Amino acid sequence: MADNTGVIAPTSPHRVEWHGWLDRWEAQQGSYMPDREERFDIIIDAVQALQGDAAHIVDLGAGPGSLARRLLDHMPGARVTAVDMDPVLLAIGRNALGDQGGRLAWLDADLRSEWGAAVEGAVDAAVSTTALHWLQPHALAGLYRHLAMVLSPGGVFVNGDRLSFPEASPLIAAAGREMRGLQETRHPAEPVGDGESWEEWWAAVAQDPGLAAEVAERARRHHDHPDHHHQADLAVHVGALRDAGFAEVETVWQHLTDRVLVAVR
Numbered sequence: 537m538a539d540n541t542g543v544i545a546p547t548s549p550h551r552v553e554w555h556g557w558l559d560r561w562e563a564q565q566g567s568y569m570p571d572r573e574e575r576f577d578i579i580i581d582a583v584q585a586l587q588g589d590a591a592h593i594v595d596l597g598a599g600p601g602s603l604a605r606r607l608l609d610h611m612p613g614a615r616v617t618a619v620d621m622d623p624v625l626l627a628i629g630r631n632a633l634g635d636q637g638g639r640l641a642w643l644d645a646d647l648r649s650e651w652g653a654a655v656e657g658a659v660d661a662a663v664s665t666t667a668l669h670w671l672q673p674h675a676l677a678g679l680y681r682h683l684a685m686v687l688s689p690g691g692v693f694v695n696g697d698r699l700s701f702p703e704a705s706p707l708i709a710a711a712g713r714e715m716r717g718l719q720e721t722r723h724p725a726e727p728v729g730d731g732e733s734w735e736e737w738w739a740a741v742a743q744d745p746g747l748a749a750e751v752a753e754r755a756r757r758h759h760d761h762p763d764h765h766h767q768a769d770l771a772v773h774v775g776a777l778r779d780a781g782f783a784e785v786e787t788v789w790q791h792l793t794d795r796v797l798v799a800v801r
């Protein structure tokens with residue numbers, strides 16, 4: 537149960553190393569994305585350039601707050617609502633980061649629902665990193681329609697994720713996959729921290745008795761990374777944003793399929 541500071545009252549006698557789990561999360565995610573920090577910087581710069589510092593920002597699929605904490609560090613006038621439905625990641629974020637002096641709120645909600653009803657106050661910007669590829673195209677279109685209603689007029693959406701080349705360009709898409717393989721051979725990712733993989737990180741979490749309740753709740757929700765088939769490509773994202781009423785949609789940063797897409801409502 538969270539109190540009004542967002543911190544979970546301990547229900548287990550086991551001490552959990554919340555900051556340790558957050559650090560291991562950052563290292564695990566960083567091992568997959570050598571450009572992760574640059575991409576975070578670009579997302580923050582885009583929000584600042586379009587909305588200034590005093591914004592209320594929602595972080596969609598926030599996990600344990602990796603982007604939320606960086607936004608708050610760089611934008612002293614901003615506040616963030618971190619939205620996710622993973623009970624383990626929410627518990628780590630809430631307990632490691634707390635509410636940052638009232639600037640960080642946590643919302644346990646499914647992005648496929650009408651989550652905006654539970655967000656307090658007008659929303660100037662929405663951000664997301666490495667999260668929306670979990671949603672199938674029809675769910676993504678629903679999210680963007682909902683987001684267009686949640687965002688204030690002129691509000692922005694900034695999404696950093698791997699968005700594959702559109703189906704209409706199959707030769708370029710195939711070349712892109714080959715180019716990624718060549719890049720990874722030339723510049724193999726340096727292990728960060730313990731160099732844990734996604735699977736190793738989750739297996740370790742499952743061994744922590746202090747996280748047993750959250751791990752059980754995650755299993756009850758059947759919440760896990762989906763397979764990589766039927767993921768929305770760049771054209772699906774751009775089309776769904778335009779259909780939802782976003783007036784401008786552009787890629788502002790790109791490394792092969794890894795992109796930062798900006799949309800203005």
Ligand SMILES: C[S@@+](CC[C@H](N)C(=O)[O-])C[C@H]1O[C@@H](n2cnc3c(N)ncnc32)[C@H](O)[C@@H]1O
Pocket residue numbers: 565596597598599600601602603619620621622625645646647648664665666667668670671
């Ligand atoms: C790879 S993690 C990225 C977390 C964080 N944004 C980061 O960059 O470290 C993907 C996140 O998306 C969240 N997510 C996926 N589908 C979701 C949904 N339908 N509703 C809420 N969160 C979702 C997952 O729970 C997870 O926290």
